Amino acid sequence: MPPIVFLNGKTIVVTGAAQGIGRAILELAIELGANVIAVDLNEETLQQATAALPSERVLQVIGNVADASLAADTVARAVKRFGAVHGLVNNAGVTRPAMIEKMTDAQWYDVIDVHLSGSFYWMRAVGGHMVARAKDGDAGGGAIVNISSDAGRKGAIGQINYAAAKAGLMGMTMTAAREWGKHNIRTNTVCFGVVETPMTEVVRGERFRDGMLAQIPLGRWSTPQEVVKSVCFLLSDAASYVTGQHLAVNGGFHISL
Numbered sequence: 001m002p003p004i005v006f007l008n009g010k011t012i013v014v015t016g017a018a019q020g021i022g023r024a025i026l027e028l029a030i031e032l033g034a035n036v037i038a039v040d041l042n043e044e045t046l047q048q049a050t051a052a053l054p055s056e057r058v059l060q061v062i063g064n065v066a067d068a069s070l071a072a073d074t075v076a077r078a079v080k081r082f083g084a085v086h087g088l089v090n091n092a093g094v095t096r097p098a099m100i101e102k103m104t105d106a107q108w109y110d111v112i113d114v115h116l117s118g119s120f121y122w123m124r125a126v127g128g129h130m131v132a133r134a135k136d137g138d139a140g141g142g143a144i145v146n147i148s149s150d151a152g153r154k155g156a157i158g159q160i161n162y163a164a165a166k167a168g169l170m171g172m173t174m175t176a177a178r179e180w181g182k183h184n185i186r187t188n189t190v191c192f193g194v195v196e197t198p199m200t201e202v203v204r205g206e207r208f209r210d211g212m213l214a215q216i217p218l219g220r221w222s223t224p225q226e227v228v229k230s231v232c233f234l235l236s237d238a239a240s241y242v243t244g245q246h247l248a249v250n251g252g253f254h255i256s257l
Contacts, residue, residue: 009033014039068121115165
């Protein structure tokens with residue numbers, strides 16, 4: 001019996017691909033048979049992340065995801081290299097924590113620009129390509145996964161910028177699902193809890209560790225390798241009838257209907 005989840009023949013764009021969750025998505029997508037466009041701001045770290053991967057199936061793109069022209073240029077490069085783009089993972093992210101009354105405009109826009117505006121630019125570029133393919137008679141469609149967070153559902157003390165951006169991503173997901181479903185383009189969100197990455201070092205530290213773990217029914221953090229299986233599932237044909245959804249991958253940290 002063939003595997004349920006596979007990405008053979010698909011080309012996937014992954015932003016923030018150099019470390020943490022993005023790198024784990026990159027590695028698993030390659031393992032499952034995909035070609036990957038690996039996008040990141042840090043050239044050295046991205047080269048390290050891709051060094052052991054088959055070069056003929058990876059295209060490195062260096063730049064800021066909040067640059068709309070980068071998104072459009074990357075799609076053009078990907079099509080020239082691999083023929084088409086079939087998936088997108090909006091994963092790139094930054095944090096600029098501060099309490100509301102102390103947050104600067106720069107801290108606000110740094111986070112909003114990357115998480116929200118950046119994700120829009122890449123959805124527009126990749127989704128536009130997928131729509132054009134559909135109008136030309138390609139029924140293969142595509143899949144977009146926006147990486148959100150429990151912060152977008154519960155709020156996060158000291159991170160109003162991050163919580164607002166992650167909540168906004170869910171609205172973008174639902175809108176794209178409604179607009180593009182007729183083209184067989186699926187758009188979903190994955191909301192992570194506390195994953196062992198550099199971005200969560202503070203909440204996993206001694207000051208907050210016990211309080212955070214007490215709120216997680218499974219009683220532990222997750223690794224990037226564990227949680228990204230859900231992302232590749234949504235990118236694959238195994239999720240062919242799933243769109244407009246927000247999948248919580250958080251050990252039970254946030255539970256809702």
